[in-house]
Amino acid sequence: MHAYRTHTCAQLRSGDVGNQVRLSGWIHRKRDHGGVLFIDLRDHYGLTQIVANAGTEALRILDGLRAESVVTITGKVVARGPEAANSNLATGEIEVHAEDVVTQSSAQELPMPVAGEAEYPEDIRLRYRYLDLRRERIHQNIVLRSNVISSIRRRMIDQGFTEFQTPILTASSPEGARDYLVPSRVHPGKFYALPQAPQMFKQLIMVAGFDRYFQIAPCFRDEDARADRSPGEFYQLDFEMSYVTQDDVFNAIEPVLHGVFEEFANGRSVSPLPFKRIPYRESMLKYGNDKPDLRNPILITDVSDHFRGSGFGLFDKIVGGGGVVRAIPALGTADKSRKFFDDMNDWARSEGHAGLGYITQKNGELGGPIAKNHGEEATRKLIAELGLGPNDGIFFAAGKEAQAAKLAGLARTRVGEQLGLVDENRFEFCWIVDFPMFEYDEEAKKVDFSHNPFSMPQGELEALETKDPLDILAYQYDIVCNGVELSSGAIRNHRPDIMYKAFEIAGYSQEDVDTNFSGMINAFKFGAPPHGGSAPGIDRIVMLLANEPNIREVILFPMTQKAEDLMMNAPAQVTAKQLRELHIRVVEPPRAG
Numbered sequence: 031m032h033a034y035r036t037h038t039c040a041q042l043r044s045g046d047v048g049n050q051v052r053l054s055g056w057i058h059r060k061r062d063h064g065g066v067l068f069i070d071l072r073d074h075y076g077l078t079q080i081v082a083n084a085g086t087e088a089l090r091i092l093d094g095l096r097a098e099s100v101v102t103i104t105g106k107v108v109a110r111g112p113e114a115a116n117s118n119l120a121t122g123e124i125e126v127h128a129e130d131v132v133t134q135s136s137a138q139e140l141p142m143p144v145a146g147e148a149e150y151p152e153d154i155r156l157r158y159r160y161l162d163l164r165r166e167r168i169h170q171n172i173v174l175r176s177n178v179i180s181s182i183r184r185r186m187i188d189q190g191f192t193e194f195q196t197p198i199l200t201a202s203s204p205e206g207a208r209d210y211l212v213p214s215r216v217h218p219g220k221f222y223a224l225p226q227a228p229q230m231f232k233q234l235i236m237v238a239g240f241d242r243y244f245q246i247a248p249c250f251r252d253e254d255a256r257a258d259r260s261p262g263e264f265y266q267l268d269f270e271m272s273y274v275t276q277d278d279v280f281n282a283i284e285p286v287l288h289g290v291f292e293e294f295a296n297g298r299s300v301s302p303l304p305f306k307r308i309p310y311r312e313s314m315l316k317y318g319n320d321k322p323d324l325r326n327p328i329l330i331t332d333v334s335d336h337f338r339g340s341g342f343g344l345f346d347k348i349v350g351g352g353g354v355v356r357a358i359p360a361l362g363t364a365d366k367s368r369k370f371f372d373d374m375n376d377w378a379r380s381e382g383h384a385g386l387g388y389i390t391q392k393n394g395e396l397g398g399p400i401a402k403n404h405g406e407e408a409t410r411k412l413i414a415e416l417g418l419g420p421n422d423g424i425f426f427a428a429g430k431e432a433q434a435a436k437l438a439g440l441a442r443t444r445v446g447e448q449l450g451l452v453d454e455n456r457f458e459f460c461w462i463v464d465f466p467m468f469e470y471d472e473e474a475k476k477v478d479f480s481h482n483p484f485s486m487p488q489g490e491l492e493a494l495e496t497k498d499p500l501d502i503l504a505y506q507y508d509i510v511c512n513g514v515e516l517s518s519g520a521i522r523n524h525r526p527d528i529m530y531k532a533f534e535i536a537g538y539s540q541e542d543v544d545t546n547f548s549g550m551i552n553a554f555k556f557g558a559p560p561h562g563g564s565a566p567g568i569d570r571i572v573m574l575l576a577n578e579p580n581i582r583e584v585i586l587f588p589m590t591q592k593a594e595d596l597m598m599n600a601p602a603q604v605t606a607k608q609l610r611e612l613h614i615r616v617v618e619p620p621r622a623g
Contacts, residue, residue, distance in 0.1 A: 034102055040076025044123045046107045051126060053078055054102040054134065056164065057095060059145050067092055069128075070145075071103065074169075079116075079125040080105070088128035098137040098144055098164070104130040152582075157596040159587055171584045174294065175572045179246055181293055182267055182568075185286040191244040191269060196231035198224060198248070203546070208252035210262075218613040224250035227565060229484075230550050232270040233522055236561040237553045242282075244269040246568060254591070257580050258514055258570055261593040266517065267571075270563035276505050276521050279562050280304065280461060287509070287516075287566065291457050294575045298455045305459040305509075313462050318356070318439020320465075323513030324458035326446035330438045333357045333426075336412045342403040345387075348428045355428045356438040357416060360445050364392045364421035370448075371398065374425060377444065383437045387426040389413075394420035443513070457574065459511050464488075467504040468535060478536050481506050484550075485520035486562075487532060494531045509566060511574055519564025526554050 034054040042051065055073035062068075065084035069092055070077050080103055082089035088103070095101065105128045116122030141157075142150045144164045155162045162168055183193070202209045202223035209223040225231075227249045235243045247268040255261040267286075271279060284303055291300045306324070313320050316329050334354045337345035345355050363370065371388045378386040389409060390397035401409045416424070425445065427437040446452045467487045469480035477499050485504040487493050493502050505521035523529050529551065533543050543551055572584040582588040589595050609616065 031104075038075040039071055039073040039078040040120050042078060042107055042121050042124050042126070044109060047109045047124060049107050050104070051107055052102060052104045053080075053126060055100070056144075057092070057097050057099050057101060057137075060092070060097065062093075065089075071101070071126075072164075076120055078121045079110075079119075080128050081108070081125050082128045082131075086128070088131045091131040091133065092128070095133065096137045096139065098140060098161075099133065100135040100137075102132040102134055103128050152590065153596060156588065156590055159597050163586070168583060171572070171576045171578065172586055174576055175568075175584055175586075178290060178294060178572050178575060179568060181290050182286060182571075183246065185289055186244045186267070186269065189242070189282055189286060191242040192240065193245050194235060194240070194243050195245055196225070196228040196235075196247065200225050200231075201549075203230070210250045210252050213612040213614055215611055215613075226251050227266070228268050230547075232268060232563065233484075233524075233550060233561065234553055236270055236272045237556070237558045241272050242269070243271075243563075247565070252593075255589075255593070258573065260569060260581050260585055260588055261591065262589050265568040266565040267568060268563075268565040270561055272559040272561045274521070274560065274562050276463070276507065276562065279519065279521070279564065280307075280507075283509070283564060283566070284459075287459065287511075287571075290571070291459075291511075291575065295457065296575075298457060300457045301459045305461055307461045307463050309464040310462055310466065311464070314435050315356075318435050318437075318442055320462050320508060321510045321513055321515040322460065322462075323443065323446075323452065324460055325453045325456050325512060326442060327451055328359055328361065328442045328446050330435075330442055331357045331416055333412060333416075336408065336415075337404070340408060341405050342400055345400075345426070345428055353429050354431050354434050355426055356434050357412075358386075358425040358427065358438055358441045358445060359416060359418055360388075360423035360425055361418075361449065361451060362421055363390065363423040363449070366390075366423070368397075371423065371425075374441065374444070374448075378427075378437060378441065381437070381440060383427070383433070384429065386437070386441055387428070389424045389426075391418075391420055391423055398423075400426065454577075457511055459509065462508040462510060463506075464503045465506040465508075466500065467502040467506075467532070468499040470500060476537055479532075482518065482520050483532065483536070484523055484529070486523045486560075487528070491525075491528045491531060494528065494535060499535050505562070507564070509564065514570055514574060516570055517564045517566040519562065521560070521562035524554055524558040524560055526551055529554070 031052055036052045039053055039055050053071055055071045058070040058072035058077060060067065060069055067082040067089050069080040069082065071080050082092050103126065105126045107124050108127050110123055110125055140161065142154050142161055144161055147167060163172065199212060199222040202211065207226055209226065212222040212224065214220045214222060228247050232243055245268050247266055248263055249266055250263050253261065271282060284305055288300055288303055310320055313322055315332060318330055332354055334349045337355050338349050340346050349355060371390060375386045387400045388398050389401045396406060396409055425441050427434045427441060465481045467480065468477050471478045481504065485506045488503045488505060508518050509516045523532065530540050530543060569581050569584060573581050576584050578584055
């Protein structure tokens with residue numbers, strides 16, 4: 031018999047009754063039933079009930095051990111009676127009567143229990159993450175993550191992609207976030223940077239003559255945490271393709287994402303192929319953002335013209351001054367009190383906005399100050415144009431276009447959640463396409479890139495030379511699922527002449543481009559194929575599939591929101607010898623006061 035186990039704690043079934051077996055695992059729970067001790071023994075795979083009978087040496091040993099001690103138990107498999115069987119447990123038809131117990135490791139008093147799903151403070155969970163990871167939900171999330179990555183890798187290879195690894199120590203580049211810098215010992219005063227993404231390398235792989243690249247790539251950015259963004263590091267499905275149009279990229283990655291989500295949907299539906307495509311400007315109008323949750327049926331409508339010269343002076347003034355009015359339907363609110371609408375108005379103010387106007391309806395009877403001031407005839411015309419029923423209310427966001435769009439988008443999400451309109455059993459994908467290549471920076475008083483400076487402009491060089499920069503669209507796209515942006519991507523600008531011109535419009539000289547992006551621009555001068563790609567976030571994919579609101583719950587060893595590893599005590603001070611070797615002197619920040 032094997033020294034530790036003949037079976038895992040999830041394997042034994044009624045067909046094993048009468049067999050002598052050996053199991054190893056952690057003591058999950060203990061229950062004393064009048065001198066008979068019941069133990070739930072747990073390993074990576076599952077649970078098995080162990081029985082230690084009165085007067086046995088097995089009972090004496092097990093009774094003296096705390097939960098989470100590791101034991102090896104040898105005994106006979108016995109059938110549970112019908113009244114004692116546990117249908118919720120894979121091994122629920124049997125139990126093992128302990129004859130011999132070996133203590134492999136006894137546990138001290140736990141800082142947090144493993145059994146149960148009670149919530150505990152983040153600092154305790156992360157300091158003792160190895161205990162947190164024993165808990166069923168978190169343990170299953172990490173297994174799910176591994177299975178998702180395996181599925182993605184298999185599907186990418188089946189689509190003709192080849193996996194390559196790009197450098198981790200590289201050069202700093204002026205991208206969106208701060209770099210993590212690594213000092214060089216052999217080049218005093220110089221630094222490597224950890225890659226924010228393998229962007230330049232994957233494009234250079236295409237220049238090098240490879241055709242379809244991918245990797246599950248680690249990325250490093252010194253940026254603050256959010257619910258859907260881990261501080262420090264994250265992983266993405268990085269891929270790039272040569273000789274492709276935007277449609278080719280979509281056709282290659284859609285089956286991968288659709289297949290993975292269907293495989294792990296666990297009863298939830300996945301939007302059919304091909305995924306919906308929504309132009310950026312349409313998304314900003316109808317959904318108030320560029321990462322719409324299509325499970326929410328509410329659509330925002332511009333109703334500015336209804337209030338131009340109307341009896342409602344505030345909205346008339348806003349529209350006359352170049353602003354807009356956006357309507358957010360509140361479907362089926364006849365049973366909602368005035369408080370519901372007032373609370374939404376208070377919420378908007380708490381978010382830093384002027385407020386949300388509203389109209390109420392109950393069996394066609396109008397209510398609210400806007401309806402009163404706007405007039406019944408004009409209000410009913412507005413309601414008819416929006417296609418609303420007699421029990422649907424309306425909220426209004428008014429102001430400058432960007433401000434009104436943002437408030438309308440937030441209000442759409444909140445109203446959908448408050449009214450229970452969001453179907454939690456669906457995964458709804460869409461592409462956001464046709465992003466503007468440039469935008470006007472009000473602070474700097476200049477035209478600048480709006481999204482990705484390395485994207486190919488639609489119309490290429492001719493568009494850059496003949497169009498108003500603010501009218502130029504780019505071959506840029508985002509893939510979005512349930513309101514979560516999984517990745518940005520683009521057909522790349524592979525021609526130096528077009529790149530120089532695009533940067534010139536944004537106020538950068540040819541020398542600036544040659545200095546900051548020398549590796550890429552020089553490579554493009556030796557023949558570069560048209561290419562494009564994207565990089566869906568692994569952490570966010572798993573977060574959606576696991577139905578977790580926080581990305582930390584699907585990462586093996588996450589950091590705190592302040593980018594600290596409490597378990598390993600990182601970041602930490604290093605020795606004076608280490609600093610001398612790296613030619614670094616630490617300068618403490620000045621003390622306050």
